[in-house]
Amino acid sequence: MAVYNLTINGKKHQVDVDPDTPILWVLRDNINLVGTKYGCGIGQCGACTVHLDGNAVRSCSLPVSKVAEQKITTIEGLSETGTHPLQEAWLAHDVPQCGYCQAGQIMNAASLLTNNPNPSDADIAAGMNGNICRCGTYTRIQAAIKTAATKMG
Amino acid sequence: MNLIKTSHNRRSFLKTSTVAGGGFVLGFSWLTACQTADPVKEAVVKAMPKEWFNINSFLKIGDNGIVTIMSPNPEIGQNVKTAMPMIVAEELDVAWEDVVVEQAPLNTKDFSRQLAGGSQSIRHGWDGLRMAGATARRMLLEAAAKQWEVPVGELTTSEGIIYHKGSGKEMGYGDIASAANGMVVPEEIGLKDPKDFKIIGTDRLNVDGKKIVTGQPLFGLDIQEEGMKIAMIVHPPAFGMKLKSFDGDAIKSMPGITDVFSINTQPKGVELQWSDKNNVFPEMVAIVGESTWQVMKAKKALKVEWGPGSKSESSADHEATLTKFMSQKAKEVARRDGNPEAVFASSDNKIVERTYTAPFLAHNTMEPMNFYANVTADKAILNGPIQTPEFAEKSIASLLGMDPEQITIDMTRMGGGFGRRLYGHFVTEAALISKQAKSPIKLVYTREDDMTHGIYRPAYKVTYKAALDADNNLVAFHVRGAGTHGSPVFANRFPAGAVDNYLAENHTKESNISTGAWRAPRSNFIACAEQCFLDEVAKEAGKDPIDFRLALFDKAIANPVGEKNDYDAERYAGVLKLVKEKANWSNPANGVHRGVSAYFCHNSYVAQVVDVVMEDNLPKVQKVHCAVDCGIVINPLSAKNQIEGGIIDGIGHAMFSGMTFDNGKPDQTNFDTYRLIRHTEAPASIETHFVDNGIKPTGLGEPSLPPIAAAVANAIASATGERLYSQPFIANKKVLG
Structure with a gap:
């Protein structure tokens, strides 16, 4: 066990965990931020996507010991009131079915739009290919990202 | 208007108590849960009701007209949690914006067929849900007629308001809900002509949408309870194998590990339900500990000896048999x-x-199998993702020697079902582990467990x-x-x-x-x-x-x-x-x-x-x-x-x-x-x-x-x-x- 100081959604947290503990489980078990989901544990499904200094990473494969000063943002911290253009577009297009993968999808899409504010259809599809939606909401995810990109202009 | 007998499911429409817990605190987004198809539009925020009045098992009405509608069936992503309450709201004749939806727990006394399977929730629920709304509306009208001393036939409703044209009087459902609660449930009830539907047939957003996109706790894996430990299972690595022995002591010293033992969910004499019979791994090892990662590590380190149970089978043999059948x-x-x-x-x-x-094919629900259980000497409290809660209750009653009344099953939103959660062996596993560990536990399957312990x-x-x-x-x-x-x-x-x-x-x-x-x-x-x-x-x-x-x-x-x-x-x-x-x-x-x-x-x-x-x-x-x-x-x-x-x-x-x-x-x-x-x-x-x-x-x-x-x-x-x-x-x- 070791003590780590983390910045999550703009707040400081101190946790005492094994150094190899993935950030996913620190968030879920220690900080009680459960919006970030466990899907596969091997970085294949994207359900656990969070931002590390603004870039999408798979938190199931990122040990707490590697985070250091980098700032973590989770779905709970993407916007203060749940009104990020992607969150609003997700609601407007009624994207979710079961909803389990959607936090990871939104976090990945947010990073995608930061790096490419005006993505083509192919850019969106390729950029989202690491995030599995078992319910098959891909066409709505595509439409929601386009709507958000237009709004963020 | 079609008249329909209310004898079917009648007990669901009877009052349960006069007042249901006034003034309890609901989550942050409760008033915006059912906003219109335009999410950008500001929801009209009404004050929280001081008191709720139970009209029947499906709904309660707040003193300010806000209506809580229970969604009886499990939600696996098929969106019945929005659709079923829409049907009740239609016949009750309230504005959808004034509706708050709650997931009902398993309640075999008041609800029938609380099951997600066969695409049947809407088909089977249709008549009962309409009657729930229509009988409640009728009781509100009867109460209003009595108060105003006018014939009930002269009253009309629109979006939660009762009107008497002759006198120009009007009042909201919330004003009369307390009196309606004492009314006799009508023997026969009129249902709307589908051409008059205002809610059914219109686009309504998922009632959990806002919670989903903001990462609020909704799913079984999100459950956190005081004193709760994490449990995982180790099951046979191959079909046809069974547990012989394991070295629990070797991992008990690992950080955070509190218990290692074997369980059997199908001991002799236990009454198996339909949902149990496909499970071929009743015996397995359970590991209990403080955090998910610690238990995952112990699970990897556990040494287990497996023995043959029945003849193992390969896909090639299977394919050869099916091919042979084609010419027979x-x-x-x-x-x-x-x-x-x-x-x-x-x-x-x-x-x-x-x-x-x-x-x-594996089901591969994005949320792996899991369940929360807190089993003590005289009761079992369970919560999590299950498509067949009624079967689960029966299985647990038989396994633990309890009466169904001692067992509570709440249903979380499910991260997918696709049929996998019809087979609730993970619910009985969770109950047994909690009982033996003498602690509330959340059983968590890894993705590998989920995929290799498939139905x-x-x-x-x-x-x-x-x-x-x-x-x-x-x-x-x-x-x-x-x-x-x-x-x-x-x-x-x-x-x-x-x-x-x-x-x-x-x-x-x-x-x-x-x-x-x-x-x-x-x-x-x-x-x-x-x-x-x-x-x-x-x-x-x-x-x-x-x-x-x-x-x-x-x-x-x-x-x-x-x-x-x-x-x-x-x-x-x-x-x-x-x-x-x-x-x-x-x-x-x-x-x-x-x-x-x-x-x-x-x-x-x-x-x-x-x-x-x-x-x-x-x-x-x-x-x-x-x-x-x-x-x-x-x-x-x-x-x-x-x-x-x-x-x-x-x-x-x-x-x-x-x-x-x-x-x-x-x-x-x-x-x-x-x-x-x-x-x-x-x-x-x-x-x-x-x-x-x-x-x-x-x-x-x-x-x-x-x-x-x-x-x-x-x-x-x-x-x-x-x-x-x-x-x-x-x-x-x-x-x-």
Whole structure:
């Protein structure tokens, strides 16, 4: 066990965990931020996507010991009131079915739009290919990202 | 207005208590939960009610007119949590913006069929949900009439307000809810004419949408309780193996580990439910500890000795047995019309024969199996994702020697179901672990546990044979099916009833690999085989594939063969005609190759046309046109979402997915080896059209999945000339690269 100081959604947290503990489980078990989901544990499904200094990473494969000063943002911290253009577009297009993968999808899409504010259809599809939606909401995810990109202009 | 007796489910409409816990605190987004289809519009925020009045088991009304409607059935992503309360709200006649939805716990006294399966929630719930709203409205009216001393027949309602035209009086439901609570439940009740529906048939957003997109706790895995520990299981690594011994002491010293022991969920004498019988791993090791990661590490470190239980089986052996069945007459003849053997023997007829194959499939819900349990000497408190809570309660009662009254089961939103959570062995496992560990626990399956402890879609094989006479009429049809634990053939479905000489036979392959219901059981395979085959037969007959099918339906309408045909040929033909028109079937754009498919299952009818284009010499699904007849559509916005999801799910599994076994050991253990459809592989566009016929609603969770694989395969055949007989199609490198 070791003590780590983390910045999550703009707040400081101190946790005492094994150094190899993935950030996913620190968030879920220690900080009680459960919006970030466990899907596969091997970085294949994207359900656990969070931002590390603004870039999408798979938190199931990122040990707490590697985070250091980098700032973590989770779905709970993407916007203060749940009104990020992607969150609003997700609601407007009624994207979710079961909803389990959607936090990871939104976090990945947010990073995608930061790096490419005006993505083509192919850019969106390729950029989202690491995030599995078992319910098959891909066409709505595509439409929601386009709507958000237009709004963020 | 239709009058309907309320005797059915009457106990659900009786009051339970006068006041239900006034002033309790609800979550942050409760008032915005049911806002209109425009999420940007500010919701009208009303003050929280000081008191709630129970009108019946389905609803309570706050003193300010806010209504809480219970959604009785489990939510697995099929969106019944929005649709079922919409039906209650319609007949109650309240504004949807004033409705708060709550998930009901398991309550066998007040609700019936609290189950998510077979696309039946809306179909079975329809009458009861309407009556719940209508009887409550009537009781509010009776109470208002009594207070105003006017005949109840002079009162009208609109959006939660009661009006008396003669006196100009009006009052909100909240003002009279307390008095309505004491009213007698009417013996007979009038229901709205569907043309007067204001909520049913309109687009309404998912009531949990805001919570989903902001990452609020909703799912079983999100449960955190005081003193709760994490539990995991270690199950046999191969089908046919069983637990011999394990070295628990070696991992007990690992950080955070508090307990290691074995459990048996099916000891002698325990009464097994339908939902328990497919589970072949009753004995396993349980590890309990403080945090998920610590238990995961201990699980990897645990040394276990496994022994043989029954003969292990490999996919190759399984496939060989199914292949052998295809050339053998089956003992089980499911249906026979006319004399098919004689027609096939006639040299005047042209014979078409094809065989179709599909592998085992895992459900792979994105949220792996899990459950919370807190079992003490006199009660068991359970919470989590389960499609069959009533079975789970019975299993636990028998296993723990408790009365059902001692057991509480709450249902979380589920991160997918697809049939996997019909089999609640993980609920009984959680209960046993909590009892033995003497602690509240959350049982968590890893992805590997989830995929290798499956209740899989069976592996299937089917051979079709058709005879065309000199005029290219379909004069005989033979289907011989085989599958793990049962044949995929539905003997009385189309084209039975449309062919004079018909034979359906079933072979069963017994196996120690556990199988069960997987989204649209049996249909998920047989629809593809049947609709691919009919496409080839139509081509052999030199006919357009839609016209060929329509001619068969004409025959089934005018002169049906046999009496047991379990489809309505007019509705079946109806969706084909609708998709033909909407897709502009006869005039595809340049470079677009098309395939069609239609299927009836789970009481709903679906027809699809797929547009394939060639990109870099490979076929790509560009667009899907879909026509659906499910009767009245409750919520078109989410109904379309279900259709789209079923289509993408169906394409994905037919194209890419499969489970295989080597001496009982699953070859696929996680998403690096088990391929699911991804974003770039989904069709760019899906267009859904509903038949508007006012018929009582039927389900949508499954029906769009079965036909789509055939529509894709038929479109690929028109693009490339290659027919696809074996799933996953991607294994056919020549076609798909």
